[in-house]
Amino acid sequence: MILKKDYQHSASSANSFMDSPLYWLITKVFKFEDKLNPRMIMGSAAEAGAYHALIKPGRKDTAIKRYVKTKFIKLGGSEEDAECSWAQTIALKFRDNLQEFGDLVSYQKEIITPGKKYGLKYPIRSFTDFEFKDLIIDTKATAWIRRSKAGKPLYHPKEPDIRQQILYKDIYKKDTMLLYCSKDDVHTTDMVDRDHYLEPMIQIFKNIEHLNKICKTPMDAFKILPLNFENFRWKSGNAKEFAIKLMREV
Secondary structure (H helix, E strand, C coil): CCCCCCCCECHHHHHHHHHCHHHHHHHHCCCCCCCCCHHHHHHHHHHHHHHHHHHCCCCCHHHHHHHHHHHHHHCCCCCCCHHHHHHHHHHHHHHHHHHHHCCCCEECCEEEECHHHHCCCCCEEEECCEECCCCEEEEEECCCCCECECCECCCECCHHHHHHHHHHHHHHCCCEEEEEECCCCEEEEECCCCHHHHHHHHHHHHHHHHHHHHCCCHHHHHHHCCCCCCCHHHCCCCHHHHHHHHHHHC
């Protein structure tokens, strides 16, 4: 058994496992924590700025931008990062699009769903972004928007994002939507005719639980997972070095 008794599944964890099982292992089991990069901070700061703008209607754009800049730096970024400026612009785009859906019902609402609902041992922890009366919207800040084209899986909307929102749609019993914003562009995606993404997400949770069942120790799991650093999650920070150190110990 490699998972603790209080382990909780999540959409982000499942997507991490599908993208790179080894990365999931070192972060969720070995508890490796890497420093946030500017692109990650951009998303958090822009979303926080949008929420701030929605609960304080009438605030000037300059005040919202100042709030986002302060948030960006507080989270570990630098004013010199290009993402600091981008986050300020994206926060305003988030606000302008979100306010069209009426009054905000909740922000970052958490639900713990018993695993047995989906045939799982462990529960699922879910966090929404912006909930309105008839819709839940997940905001995604990105450097640029690349719309879907045949044979181009990296284009927006991204499949991991869709899997997450389909799961939330099933858990919260409310329609969900993705709102992508870059400093120059906006793209929205609804979840109509995408329910088939739910089954693969649940299967990922089951794969994680099976790995937990067959491995007695975290190092057992490390030995059977491929040492592949091609996924974007390995491109920054010290995760790769941490994994290589474990490999040498094996």
